[in-house]
Amino acid sequence: MAEPLIVVNFKTYATAMGIQAENLASMMASVTTSARMVGVVSAFDLATINQSSPNLEIWSQHLDPVGMGSFTGWLQPDNAIERGAKGTVINHAEHKVSLNHVEELMKQLPEEFQICACAADVEEAKALAALSPTFIAVEPPELIGGDISVTTADPDIIKSTVDAVKSVNENIRVLCGAGVKNGSDVKMALSLGAEGVLLASGVTKAEDPFEILNDLVSKI
Ligand code: G3P
Numbered sequence: 001m002a003e004p005l006i007v008v009n010f011k012t013y014a015t016a017m018g019i020q021a022e023n024l025a026s027m028m029a030s031v032t033t034s035a036r037m038v039g040v041v042s043a044f045d046l047a048t049i050n051q052s053s054p055n056l057e058i059w060s061q062h063l064d065p066v067g068m069g070s071f072t073g074w075l076q077p078d079n080a081i082e083r084g085a086k087g088t089v090i091n092h093a094e095h096k097v098s099l100n101h102v103e104e105l106m107k108q109l110p111e112e113f114q115i116c117a118c119a120a121d122v123e124e125a126k127a128l129a130a131l132s133p134t135f136i137a138v139e140p141p142e143l144i145g146g147d148i149s150v151t152t153a154d155p156d157i158i159k160s161t162v163d164a165v166k167s168v169n170e171n172i173r174v175l176c177g178a179g180v181k182n183g184s185d186v187k188m189a190l191s192l193g194a195e196g197v198l199l200a201s202g203v204t205k206a207e208d209p210f211e212i213l214n215d216l217v218s219k220i
Contacts (some may be wrong), residue, residue: 021042176194203216
């Protein structure tokens with residue numbers, strides 16, 4: 001298995017936008033770990049974070065399959081790449097898109113660009129797997145932002161998603177998320193076959209995010 005991933009979605013938390021986003025990114029970059037740390041940041045913050053924490057891998061929170069020209073307000077992929085994005089989350093529970101959106105977006109992106117497609121359940125994960133994104137992140141929407149980690153509340157969904165996705169394409173790496181808070185949750189996720197976690201509030205709402213980041217990687 002390649003190195004496990006700790007993917008922190010900054011969403012639009014006040015603690016993870018603008019200057020605060022730069023601070024959080026710099027904390028992530030300074031964690032000593034064999035895990036692969038990824039910050040999923042606002043499109044507005046890509047360029048500054050890329051400059052202030054050049055060693056941290058950053059992804060966009062969403063992209064649109066549009067070209068250059070008359071596309072007011074859309075998130076154009078080449079622009080994100082130019083500003084430092086090495087990947088993107090797509091179809092997050094808070095920003096759903098059609099399968100066609102994901103497919104058209106993937107056609108536009110270079111081979112090495114990391115695509116993390118989110119799924120609410122096993123069925124959606126299977127449908128997305130047919131498109132062969134780099135990652136599929138399974139996140140039961142009802143557990144997002146809550147106190148109970150998906151690894152405790154619904155471990156079966158992680159195992160079943162891994163099985164379903166690998167049966168379609170064994171190269172796709174599965175992440176899990178929703179309510180993930182600490183190193184034990186990460187350890188459990190890995191033992192269930194996930195290759196990392198996607199989390200937000202456990203870090204963005206923490207009193208001491210650096211302590212939490214270190215705890216997340218402590219059992220890897
Ligand atoms: O993208 C990660 C996310 O939706 C999970 O959020 O706050 O439950 O870790 P949270």
